[in-house]
Structures are given as C-alpha cells and as structure tokens.
Amino acid sequence: LDVHDEFTHRTLATDVMRPRRNDPPLAVLTQDSTAVEEAEALIKDTDYSGFPVVVSRESERLIGFVQRRDLTLAISDSLVYFTEDAPQLPASDPQPLKLRRVLNLSPFTVTDHTPMETVVDIFRKLGLRQCLVTRSGRLLGIITKKDVLRHMAQMMNQDPESIMFN
C-alpha cells in the first residue's frame, strides 16, 4: 500500500459529506408538514440544486430527493381556487400542493462509513449528481458531484505522485 492508497482507503463518506461540523444543518423538506411558504423560503434563501425529503425533523428518515428546479416549477404552477366548495377538501382547509410527482423515491445513498474510493466509483459508474449519506436509515448529509471533484483535487494536491498513476 503506497501513501496514496492508504489515504484514499482511509477517507470515508463522512469526511466528505456536507454539512461540516460548523455548517448550518442540511436543508430538507418534511414529507407532509412543509408549508408552501417554507418551501419558497428554502428556494429563496439557498441555492442548493436539490433537497432531501424526510419523514419529520425528529425522525430524519429519508423519503426521497427533490430537485430544486422541479420544486420551483411545482410551486409556481400550482392553482388557487376561489369557489365556495373546494374540490375534495372542506372549504376551510388550504388546498395542499401535491408534490409527490417530482419526488425521486430512490435517491442513491451510502453509509457514513463507505470509503470515498467506493463513493467516487459509484459517482463515475452511475453518473450521479448527488448522493445522500445515511446511518441506520437516518439522513446525515449529502455529497454532490462537485464535493467529489473537490475531494479528488485535494487528494492530488496532497499527493502529487498519484497524478502520474491515474
């Protein structure tokens, strides 16, 4: 095992995933308790390409992943109604926006202990844009394609020799 191999083997998904220790928490949506206002705020206040969807903030169980683009479209495409009798729902209830159609129900996930070497391989082979990091079904973080590329660039800086072998 040369220096390069040792280093790549020791780096785990948990070392590359966001958020880092002092970062703000992961920007997520809950499956049935997110107000349109909150979803809009998330779109306005962050520029992430997508958001994990969890059961609730307490459980943090991963349900899926929604692309920013699809969420934005779904919100701006939605209709409001002014009639006395709402279709299906009582008139007093706000008409919920059904966003399941834009939810990716099987986003790719790895555990926090997955070696980065494997993560890099998965990104390459599947052409992933992002991958979620979980432990026992609990969402811990996210790794984007750029995070992987940044990680690889760091590897090469730390070990210029490796460039010659890659």
Ligand code: ADP
């Ligand atoms: P890219 O990495 O291509 O710029 P993003 O804009 O989605 O893609 O992500 C920017 C950074 O924020 C990345 O380091 C990524 O890990 C992190 N990130 C992505 N989505 C979220 C999210 N929903 N909550 C917190 N951090 C995120």
